[in-house]
Amino acid sequence: MPEWPEMEHYRQELNKRIQNRTISGITVNRPKSLNVPEEEFRAAVLGAVVERVDRRAKQLVFVLSGERYLLLHLMLGGMMVLGTEADKPDRTTQIELHFGETALYFIGLRLGYLHLYGKQGLEAELASLGPEPFDADLTAARFADMLKTGKGNLKTCLTDQHWLAGIGNCYSDEICFASGLLPSRRPAALDEHEAARLYTSMRSVLTEALRAGGYMEMPLYDGDERTGGFNELCRVYDRGDEPCVRCGNPIVFQTLSSRKCFFCGNCQT
DNA sequence: AGTTATACCCGGACGC
């Protein structure tokens, strides 16, 4: 569901709108979304200032004053809406963070969560994640090295958060399509040109998707025209049987490593 | 060692 482009988009938008704002109220309708008792959460978060919003992999980190951190993972179906009471979604909110008149509403949190950590706890939570796609240290050469030791198939690697952080089911398929490689390919068997193409495609697809506001269509705030723009730009994801934009052959939908997988069986090799 | 199965979770979509 929400992956690197969506979460990076949300990070940027939230920094524009709630950075340096004080959390003036908290509503917890689903205590299970928290990792500490509600009263402890409330005591630590109420009155804190959102110094900034960071992101790691598919998770947002609300950096609060007092070295407190809220780690948000939307998982499946989790969404956010930022707005006033009038903009509040007509469905159950699991958590609400209020900033005066404005509130950040979290909806659809089932497996998703908003966890409270100190500095060390946060670092421990994020320690096992793989490199960020745009990490300066993740050069084409290093990416090629990673592929040499990649296990299973390409899609499995791309979606493994410990191998590479932030890519999920949608963008792994989009990246494979853009690079002309089948998701079922053995990573170690890619030649240097294919590895280079995959690296370039990874960054270009994510860049394009971020610019378009990701593929999740729920607007983040009233008047938001950007969020979800990539939905119509997806070349293969959720487009089973539709004609390939490159060659016209129908997009294939099949299960790979027990995950939904879309690709063109003609122009991806 | 790599692949597959399962539990987690529950709102909402769907069917009658």
Place this chain on the structure above:
DNA sequence: TGCGTCCGGGTATAAC
């Protein structure tokens, strides 16, 4: 309108 049923899918962990 109302009630019952079932699905989704990232992640951790267990099982194969």
